[in-house]
Amino acid sequence: MKIAEAILHYLKASNVEYAFGIPAGIVGPLYDSLIDVDIKPIITKNEAGAAYMAARYASTSGKLAVCVGAGAVGVSNMMNGIADASRAKAPMLILAGYINRWQMGKGAIQELDGEQMVKGVTKYAATVLDEKDVLAELDRAVRIALTPPCGPVYLSIPIDVQREEATLPLPAPASLAELQAVRPEPAALAQAAELIDRSSRGLIMVGRGGRGLTEEIKRLSEHLKWPIITTPAGKGVVPTDFPLNLGNYGFSSTNAASDYVHSDEPACVLILGTSLGEASTCNFNDVLVAGRKVIHVDRDPSVLGRVFKPDVAIHGDLREVLPYLAAHTRKSAASFRKPEPVNDPYERNHTGLSLRLFLEGLRSALPANTRYVCDIGEFTNFVLKYLDIPEGGDFEINLDYGAMGSAIAGGAGLYAADPTRPVAVIAGDGCFFMNGMDILTAKEYKMPVIYIIVNNAMLSYVERGQKFLYKRTIPDYKQERISIADMMAVAGIRTMTVERLEDLADIPAFTRELDGPVLIEVVTDGSEPAPILDRLKALVK
CATH class of the missing domain: 3.40.50.1220 (TPP-binding domain)
Structure with a gap:
């Protein structure tokens, strides 16, 4: 058995279900071995999408996620997703290929030290040059990833090492219960x-x-x-x-x-x-x-x-x-009355569609057990304040790292972790233009993710922040409106456009019995004031 196959057998024994990534020559042995080991490859449109997908899979399920990609060139594309996993404390293993050992130092194609690149955003990083060390290093890295506080780990394995025969037995898989037992004093x-x-x-x-x-x-x-x-x-x-x-x-x-x-x-x-x-x-x-x-x-x-x-x-x-x-505490006889509603009344102080009212109405348009994944942008403020999560629902965001586009691929990661529940991604047009092509990954794997893209055709967060901080702005923050629904329709994605609140009534039928992703483009003019004052003040403090 080749080392590449032994790696995958160990991961399968450790309950790994998927390998997110993009194949390349220097990880060819690993992808070839996937044919013989029951771990499903999810091939994304960009390594960044693979890392975001794996990070959301791990952070919501608690299971080990695995990313596979080319050496430094693939890893550099993954960097934001690795950092996203680090801030979310998501257990993730990055398996990177590397050039042949005999090529090192000679200026080979894609020769760059990925280990040094990722050290600041991983719990552990190593390049394994001796075939006798691979399985021990793999076991060590997986245990570190799954030990609280969890996080991403990185192993780089040269292609010739991946092809070597595995002469040592597979390590026993780690016991998750033992690794994660943190007993309070x-x-x-x-x-x-x-x-x-x-x-x-x-x-x-x-x-x-x-x-x-x-x-x-x-x-x-x-x-x-x-x-x-x-x-x-x-x-x-x-x-x-x-x-x-x-x-x-x-x-x-x-x-x-x-x-x-x-x-x-x-x-x-x-x-x-x-x-x-x-x-x-x-x-x-x-x-x-x-x-x-x-x-x-x-x-x-x-x-x-x-x-x-x-x-x-x-x-x-x-x-x-x-x-x-x-x-061990006394049951209180006191009472508490929750103020209703929890937010001040809506004020019509803008033109165009109200994103607040759309989000407040979204609860009635999607199933109660929907798992929402929120991306990063001005719309995020509206989502956090106004989107209701009913009994049985769930919500996921990594605002601590705040990478735009992370939820677009991340939604597919949530679905992979639990395909029994609906998944809805809320993102902006800026998120789509940065990392939107992994909607096509959801299409190819028939993942029924609902993508809600808020399109205001502007960098509204930037424009509002600049006006607040510097009392002026530049016209380039407002951009030509492009129909994202039309773009995705050409790619074979079923789409609808919401331009009025009345269009909410069409969403239940549109999202029923899905056999793949759908996209709902919410068209706004960006004039509705967002609840962003705390963030803007933080930039001054």
Whole structure:
């Protein structure tokens, strides 16, 4: 058995389902071996799309994702996706080919040291030059990727090494349960429970780390009668309709969430599964914690105390922490009335289609269990503030890295991770023009992803920011309107265009019984003011 095939057999034993990437000569042995090993190749239109797809697959499923690509030339295309996975703490293995060992240092085609390129955005990176080391290095890299805090790892293997015979047995696959067991200290748990009991009212902040623990978080919130705010990455962990959920806080907060944080009500803040980055804290504004007791729980010890100093820091898994706190704190007899609606009334202060009203109506147009994937642009502010995620739904964004176009390929990654539920991508025209061609990847693999592209024919975020910061702008930020629906229709994608709110009524029939992706182009004129003031102020601070 060749080393290339042995690599894939080890990955298959480690429950790897897909290899995202683009074939090339120096990874030819790996792609040839896919014929003999039951790992499905997903061949994308760009290596960037492969990395974004793998990152979203890993960050939502918790499973190891694998990207395969040419040496440095493919890896340089993947860089944004690797960094995206790093900020999302997504377990991802990048398998890169490399030139023959005898060619090194002679100026061979595509000779460039990819290992040095990726060191800043990976947990581990190595170039394996000795065939006897490949399987041990592979096992080491996979274990590092899957150990919290999870993240991407990189192995570069020369083509002649891939062709060598594997003389050593396959390592035993890693036990995910053992690798990811992060047991909290009992003393810290007891201290947190005591602090909660001493606080009359409190607030629960939920981040990405709460994924998969919706019922446990709701149960604790109801037990304490403490309302919930969610970070942008935690949006969807708790349904919008939950009576104690005040909505998104940080980047484009709901009015209810912002008002409660700024009030004198909460005496204690329980922070669950978030690193408290800029997007989650209104640019590290300490109004969230000032004058309050703070309990911070996370699997990554490096984030505890990095932004705000907690009174109790718990390095542990929420799967253990949440049941403990529910069992060891007093049930509150207090009541909490959630303000309805959570946002101020709509104001017609613009021309053209209202993106706010479109997003508020989207809930009734798509199934309740839809998994939304949000891209990056001015529209993101509207999505975070106004899109409802009902019971059974989900939401995914990586605002911490903020790469435009990441969700377009990422939507296919979500579908690959769970093909039983609808997936809807919300992106802008700028995202499409940067990384839109992987919609065609979804078409070729018959992935029924719903692409909602907001087209305002301008760099609206840039224009508004320039006007705010410098009191002037340049005309080049407004661009010629091009019909994205027409472009994709030529490529064989079924499309529709939304120009009026009444067109929402046509979406349920349009998205029913899909056998591949569809595209909905939402045409706006960009005149509706977006809730972006916190971000613009951050650029000045």
